[in-house]
Amino acid sequence: QVQLQESGPGLVKPSQTLSLTCTVSGGSISSGGYYWSWIRQHPGKGLEWIGYIYYSGSTYYNPSLKSRVTISVDTSKNQFSLKLSSVTAADTAVYYCASESGYYYVYWGQGTLVTVSS
């Protein structure tokens, strides 16, 4: 059973860069078969796909966020990471990491709330 766990600062100042890491256990990122994804949920709202990375390093981002998003992978640590630059209050959300297979999300992390505030 694959498990995912998000980690990172819960508070980020406006205009700074949000950085989160997802640690995968119970399976290897390098084994293939999954696209390692980030999804966010604004408070009381729906879900928004941010992007994904494959173990090879290839990425695909939501065009609406593409200019500010970078997703990277560290196969040696079985982790992948999200960086979102120039954040504003509109980026306050619960951020989930998840594994995608066949365009759907099989495993999810528990989520981490990131608040953008000075």
Place this chain on the structure above:
Amino acid sequence: QSVLTQPPSVSGAPGQRVTISCTGSSSNIGAGYDVHWYQQLPGTAPKLLIYGNSNRPSGVPDRFSGSKSGTSASLAITGLQAEDEADYYCQSYDSSLSARVFGGGTKLTVL
């Protein structure tokens, strides 16, 4: 405004059947992309409920079923139970946006 439209809320009594609709367009559901459904219990991460329009992952009760027709999809829950009270989201792919897209979510209340 979500690309996939869901009713904000539905309700039903224990034992009843409810359906949740997910309406898209010719660039997502109508283009043949599969629809997937997730259940989000309060304070928890979403959980995959239905994938590929009508397939249930192992462990999901057969009280949950999905279907797709044209530019819409539906999730049906039969034999409603108190534990089914949650938010439900549909998800697909949109070729115009080149993005995975979600519905706005539907809150199910068990009366």
